[in-house]
Amino acid sequence: MEPADPIARILIVDDDPAVHESYRMSFTPSADKAALADLAAQLFDDVAADEPPPLRLDLSHVHQGAEAVAAVERSVRDGAQFAVAFIDVRMPPGIDGRETARRIRSIDPDIQIVIVTGYSDFSPAQVAQVAGPPDRLFYIAKPFTADEVVQTATALSHRWLADRALAETRAALAAKIDELEDQARELAANESKAIRLANRDPLTGAPNRLAFLRDPVRTGAAAGKFRHGDDRSRPVQAY
Secondary structure: OOOOOOEEEEEEEOOOHHHHHHHHHHHOOOHHHHHHHHHHHHHOHHHHOOOOOOOEEEEEEEOOHHHHHHHHHHHHHHOOOOOEEEEEOOOOOOOOHHHHHHHHHHHOOOOEEEEEEOOOOOOHHHHHHHHOOHHHEEEEEOOOOHHHHHHHHHHHHHHHHHHHHHHHHHHHHHHHHHHHHHHHHHHHHHHHHHHHHHOEOOOOOOEOHHHHHHOHHHHHHHHHHHHHHHHHHOOOOOO
16 A cells, blocks of 8 residues: 555656756646646546545756766665666766676665667667566667656556555564564463462472362373282282
C-alpha cells in the first residue's frame, strides 16, 4: 500500500541544458490538463472522493555522471532515495551513462534506472551486465515525447513505492516472528523452571513425592518390590 500522499524523487542526468528544459516541460501540467482535471472533479465528485491522491514527482537535475553518483549517495545517506533515474549515455567530459548507472546501482540497488540515448554506444545487454537487474533497467530513445517520459516515470515510481511497502511489510513480519520465537523460548524456560521447582523439595533440593510419582521407572520398581517382597521371604512348601 502506498502512503497517503505519495511522492517520488526523479533524478535527471544529462549534459545538455536543452534536454533538461524538455524534461521540465514534460513534467509541468499543462493548462488543458488542469482544466480537464477540474472538470472531472466537478462532474464526478462522488467518484473522485474515493480515488487516491495523485502521485507527485519531485525532479532533481544534474549535468554530469559524477554529480549523479554524488546525488544518489546523499539521498541514501539522508534516507530520501530517488525512485527513478533518467541517465543520458554521452556526457562529456565526464563518465558515460553506463559507468554512471553502474556506480548508482552499487550505491542504491532499488533505484529504477532508465537509459536515455539517441546512440547505440552500448547494447542493453552490456548495460545490464553492470547496472542490472533487468527488471530495474529500462530504455528510452531520443528524441522522446512528453507522454513517454511521464508515463515511464509514473509507472516506475508506483512500482518503486510498492516494492518499498512490500519490503517494510516483510521486515515487520520478520520482526514479529522473532518476537514470537523469543516469547516461545521464554515460556519454555519458565515451564521447565516451574516443573523443576514442583518436583524438588524447597529445603533439600532432593526429588519430592511428586517427582517420585512422575518417574515411571521408580514407580514401577517400587510397585514390583511391594508385590513380590513377601514372596521372596516366604519359605517354599514341599508337596
